[in-house]
Amino acid sequence: MGHRRRAAAVNNPSSQRVSGAPAEAVRVPSRKHNICMVSDFFYPNMGGVESHIYQLSQCLIEKGHKVVIATHAYGRRKGIRYLTNGLKVYYLPLQVMYNQSTATTCFHSLPLLRCVFVRERITVVHAHSSFSAMAHDALFHAKTIGLNTIFTDHSLFGFADVSSVLTNKLLTVSLCDTNHIVCVSYTSKENTVLRAALNPEIVSVIPNAVDPTDFTPDPSQRQDNRITIVVISRLVYRKGIDLLGGIIPELCLKHPDLHFLIGGEGPKRIVLEEVREKYQLHDRVRLLGALEHKDVCGVLVQGHIFLNTSLTEAFCMAIVEGASCGLQVVSTRVGGIPEVLPEDLITLCEPTVRSLCAGLETIIARHRSGSVPSPASIHACVQNLYTWRNVAERTEKVYDRVAGEEVLPLHRRLQRLRSHCGPVAGSIFAFVAVLNYLFLLLLQWLVPDRFMDKAVDATGPLGLWKQEQSSKHRALSKSATKKAAEPKISR
Amino acid sequence: MGPDSAPDPAVPWRKVLWERQPFPDNYVDQRFLEELRRNEGIRQYRYWSVVKEAGFVGQQLSCVAIFITLWLYMEQGRLSPETLLWTSLVCALLGYGLYQALTSQVEPGCGPRTRLADLQSATIFLSFTFGFSPVLKTLTESVSTDTVYAMSAMMLLAHLVSFPYAQPSPPGSLSLNAALFASVCLASRLPGALHTFAMLSCALLVFALWPCLLQRLRENAPCQFAGVCLGVCIVGVGGLGFQSPGGAVLLALALMSVTLLCPLLLVRLQRHKDNIQGPWDEAEIHEDLSRFLH
Numbered sequence: 187m188g189h190r191r192r193a194a195a196v197n198n199p200s201s202q203r204v205s206g207a208p209a210e211a212v213r214v215p216s217r218k219h220n221i222c223m224v225s226d227f228f229y230p231n232m233g234g235v236e237s238h239i240y241q242l243s244q245c246l247i248e249k250g251h252k253v254v255i256a257t258h259a260y261g262r263r264k265g266i267r268y269l270t271n272g273l274k275v276y277y278l279p280l281q282v283m284y285n286q287s288t289a290t291t292c293f294h295s296l297p298l299l300r301c302v303f304v305r306e307r308i309t310v311v312h313a314h315s316s317f318s319a320m321a322h323d324a325l326f327h328a329k330t331i332g333l334n335t336i337f338t339d340h341s342l343f344g345f346a347d348v349s350s351v352l353t354n355k356l357l358t359v360s361l362c363d364t365n366h367i368v369c370v371s372y373t374s375k376e377n378t379v380l381r382a383a384l385n386p387e388i389v390s391v392i393p394n395a396v397d398p399t400d401f402t403p404d405p406s407q408r409q410d411n412r413i414t415i416v417v418i419s420r421l422v423y424r425k426g427i428d429l430l431g432g433i434i435p436e437l438c439l440k441h442p443d444l445h446f447l448i449g450g451e452g453p454k455r456i457v458l459e460e461v462r463e464k465y466q467l468h469d470r471v472r473l474l475g476a477l478e479h480k481d482v483c484g485v486l487v488q489g490h491i492f493l494n495t496s497l498t499e500a501f502c503m504a505i506v507e508g509a510s511c512g513l514q515v516v517s518t519r520v521g522g523i524p525e526v527l528p529e530d531l532i533t534l535c536e537p538t539v540r541s542l543c544a545g546l547e548t549i550i551a552r553h554r555s556g557s558v559p560s561p562a563s564i565h566a567c568v569q570n571l572y573t574w575r576n577v578a579e580r581t582e583k584v585y586d587r588v589a590g591e592e593v594l595p596l597h598r599r600l601q602r603l604r605s606h607c608g609p610v611a612g613s614i615f616a617f618v619a620v621l622n623y624l625f626l627l628l629l630q631w632l633v634p635d636r637f638m639d640k641a642v643d644a645t646g647p648l649g650l651w652k653q654e655q656s657s658k659h660r661a662l663s664k665s666a667t668k669k670a671a672e673p674k675i676s677r
Numbered sequence: 678m679g680p681d682s683a684p685d686p687a688v689p690w691r692k693v694l695w696e697r698q699p700f701p702d703n704y705v706d707q708r709f710l711e712e713l714r715r716n717e718g719i720r721q722y723r724y725w726s727v728v729k730e731a732g733f734v735g736q737q738l739s740c741v742a743i744f745i746t747l748w749l750y751m752e753q754g755r756l757s758p759e760t761l762l763w764t765s766l767v768c769a770l771l772g773y774g775l776y777q778a779l780t781s782q783v784e785p786g787c788g789p790r791t792r793l794a795d796l797q798s799a800t801i802f803l804s805f806t807f808g809f810s811p812v813l814k815t816l817t818e819s820v821s822t823d824t825v826y827a828m829s830a831m832m833l834l835a836h837l838v839s840f841p842y843a844q845p846s847p848p849g850s851l852s853l854n855a856a857l858f859a860s861v862c863l864a865s866r867l868p869g870a871l872h873t874f875a876m877l878s879c880a881l882l883v884f885a886l887w888p889c890l891l892q893r894l895r896e897n898a899p900c901q902f903a904g905v906c907l908g909v910c911i912v913g914v915g916g917l918g919f920q921s922p923g924g925a926v927l928l929a930l931a932l933m934s935v936t937l938l939c940p941l942l943l944v945r946l947q948r949h950k951d952n953i954q955g956p957w958d959e960a961e962i963h964e965d966l967s968r969f970l971h
Binding site: 342343344345346366371372373374376377379380386387388389390391392393424426428429431432435436457460461464497498501518520521522525526527528537538539540571572580583584 | 701702970
């Protein structure tokens with residue numbers, strides 16, 4: 187009862203899911219899915235996860251899938267909104283607890299999420315970010331309802347302190363019966379496999395992407411009588427802003443024509459302000475404050491060198507954006523960063539002031555001797571490395587694979603929880619899963635699925651949005667990804 | 678692509694993302710987790726050396742017991758304040774001599790403090806305590822005796838918990854203050870002002886000066902240190918035994934578990950330690966970056 191097979195009813199008949207023959211289903215290439223992306227983090231909040239969800243959804247819509255996004259209400263933004271190309275977003279009225287993450291009780295979000303899943307005839311639930319409680323809730327409910335689940339992990343965690351021991355246990359519980367997991371780099375995969383005690387075969391590595399048309403070099407914006415180092419990151423401890431506070435005076439004393447351009451906001455801004463004050467560098471160190479995504483490129487093109495001082499990073503889109511704008515990239519060798527750019531485009535340093543200064547000095551010396559490659563040639567190297575279309579293609583393969591897999595029925599799910607998550611936590615969460623199932627039965631008795639209105643599809647095989655706007659869409663399809671970068675929000 | 682689509686063995690897999698590789702996205706190479714490091718920089722403990730270090734904890738526990746025993750004797754009038762004062766003075770002088778002897782072994786004659794300065798602080802402390810002892814005696818008169826006892830017990834416990842066992846010289850401010858608070862509370866329940874004075878001087882000796890001497894001993898004469906700790910423990914148990922045999926048994930059991938059982942557990946459980954590190958760990962900043970700011 188909790189395990190529906192409603193995918194096939196609205197989709198391509200060839201995509202009929204037959205639980206007995208999963209291998210066959212995988213080989214059907216043109217299968218279309220009804221995907222629900224769930225995360226606490228979405229626009230108007232800004233960040234890597236937000237733009238990942240948005241860009242991936244746009245490219246999946248382009249490929250003919252139906253995509254809806256579920257997130258929590260942001261202030262007065264509640265209810266349903268449509269973004270570019272009919273991307274439907276549900277801003278659900280759930281209570282935000284901390285850092286834009288919702289509170290989790292494992293139950294209270296079930297009625298709302300069930301409503302979304304049933305109305306939209308969802309077949310695959312794709313949750314994002316391990317910091318998002320709503321994503322974990324959605325995974326839990328989707329498994330109870332009997333939908334296939336995918337989780338994308340965007341961040342790295344340690345193993346040493348008490349808080350990470352606790353979060354890692356929760357992640358183990360959340361992922362032990364999830365069909366497939368996506369990580370953004372190989373280091374992130376190793377980390378997630380260890381944290382959640384997973385079989386590495388069900389973890390795929392699909393990197394993030396940047397829109398190369400958004401980040402194009404413009405050497406005319408540079409001032410040639412000086413060397414400008416650009417830093418764009420949130421000003422927090424994890425981004426190594428303390429290191430930056432050591433690098434600025436060290437290099438500014440040595441090179442009188444060196445300037446720093448720092449974009450971003452955060453609690454560590456005070457460190458940079460103190461350094462600027464103490465060494466009287468007001469004209470050479472500019473703090474731009476928080477930047478909108480569309481302004482980032484305008485700042486990047488003014489610089490010669492892009493500096494990233496992060497202490498931990500799963501993928502680091504910022505360095506790809508910097509390289510795409512034709513800058514020389516200097517970065518710390520942490521997390522997944524060494525995997526991101528080829529050696530000739532990046533200078534990797536240890537996370538110390540001395541090593542970073544040495545790395546920057548080499549690049550500065552190369553600049554003075556004029557032996558650095560031109561911004562246009564760097565852009566040409568980078569522009570095809572990471573594209574959202576490629577990400578969508580690879581994610582689609584994961585969906586195809588997952589759609590052929592069986593969702594564990596309740597008794598096997600309980601077995602899996604108890605055998606995989608240890609006797610104590612496993613039993614507790616098995617109990618919670620049973621309660622969740624009973625709650626679902628109650629909801630299904632109160633409002634049976636067949637009485638729930640089906641939503642009109644905006645996207646996907648039966649999407650109406652495309653038909654209305656098809657002429658416009660054709661004209662713009664060339665720059666579909668370009669358009670995607672600027673979310674237009676309409677009611 | 679599934680994991681079953683066989684990769685071409687001619688092209689080795691590389692841990693890079695910028696290159697399109699002929700492997701499925703969920704491919705698991707043999708080099709998967711090769712950068713995982715386990716239990717890096719772990720300390721291997723040896724049982725007897727841990728027992729020796731735990732001896733410090735044990736003797737501090739005994740010191741508290743000794744102090745309480747002395748207070749019990751005073752309260753029952755079986756120990757006169759004069760006897761305690763004279764004994765304390767002799768002990769203090771002996772300890773001071775020993776302390777000086779141990780100091781001069783390492784750095785002859787370049788101590789930052791002169792004997793005169795030591796004498797000065799001792800005089801100031803003793804005269805102030807003597808002058809204020811009538812006040813301290815009546816300080817807690819309006820508080821019920823039960824409350825005073827409960828407070829003393831809490832404070833002595835706080836002293837034991839917050840005592841800086843790794844670096845006991847000088848004794849940490851929290852632990853010293855807690856111990857002195859407890860001694861003032863207890864001393865105020867004694868019959869006379871001289872009793873109070875004697876008790877407080879004794880408290881200073883036990884809680885402030887004795888840890889300093891013991892730390893010196895641990896640094897310069899490790900063999901004798903173990904003996905001294907054992908001696909203090911025996912004195913503590915023996916002294917309490919005359920007052921309350923049940924308490925002495927409990928103290929002995931506590932001392933046994935702290936000095937013998939806990940180290941055994943530590944050494945045994947060390948085998949199960951599984952600490953994993955890898956490239957995903959957050960880098961630590963080891964440099965002193967405050968020099969750029971100040």
